[in-house]
Amino acid sequence: MTGKPRKQEQEEATTDIAEVAPGVLRTMLPVDLPGLGHVNCYIMEDERGVAVVDPGLPGPDSWNALVDRLNRAGYKIGDVHTAIITHSHFDHFGGAERLREESGADILTHESFAPLWDSEEAAETHDAEDGASEEEILERIEETFRRPTPWGTRRTPPRREQIQRFRRMGNFNARWFRTPTPTVTVVDSQMIRLARREWVALHTPGHTGDHLCLYDPAHGVVFSGDHVLPTITPHIAGRSDTRSDKRSDTQDSLAEFFDSLQRMNTLGSTTVALPAHGHPFTDIGARADDICMHHHERLDVLRQAGSRLGRATVEDYMRVLFSERAWGDMAASETFAHLVHLNVIGEAHRDITPDGLVTFELEPAQPDQTDRANRANQADREMS
């Protein structure tokens, strides 16, 4: 193989069970998504049975792997009393609803837990396939993906072959695809008892608005979910992935992400971070700082492009920020998040075209733009 070395997050799931922190077992469940080869499902024992963190994708493949990993660790599905979901992405919550049905497990999330979209409706559409031709079914599935974006476009459904592959895997017509309804929700700083000890809930919005980390200060362990990953930077959605797209109008999710990243510096450099993808790591504050820096550099790229682009759409800016093979809804969403941030801090005007496309026009680039101290001083300059 040539090219870039494979990132940790891309590694294929193995059947290994490893104790990665006192009383915390790491297992890997298969994921076949762009840039991801597995999701970590952590198992923690206590007097009530076990709790799992992020029980994987919906569908039978992931479920069978979950059953296998629990068995290898010496447990059964019926032992699971709680499924903790770090955030509302389906590679994390997919197994939760079935766990609740088969073991009566609680589903624990942050109180703001919000699905990507209401897949209840989608699942019902897919379940009601009687008499529909394959073509009609595929069209219905595509339609459920064509939701409006907060920047005025419509989302592009996945490619047909991808939809067909998911259908063969049982991910689209299975009832397990539905977004779980939490049975226990927590707020920031709330204490939770798991693995015979206390954990602090850390609400860490950014990657999603509902992202939850759990921190055990006594043993120096944190479940970092997708908030801080070891070798890839998590996608930042311009709050386009919540139920109410309208929230994105005022939601500066990049600023929230910066705050959530900053907070990791309070956890101490010896704390063991257990991410949702990739290997355990330490010095989470330094890793969080790197991710912050990455986004500041991305903001600079937009600032530099601003004078050339003038008043331009999110897609125009996306083509500057991302290489062509990354263009699409995800890239546009991340671009939108950065542009909203520039708008909120007074560096960009926001407008809308007659046909409903959101545009941004950036303040003229300053010669000393790369100097952060100077930029901070410009914050109160007049907006024209």
Ligand SMILES: [Zn+2]
């Ligand atoms: Zn993930």
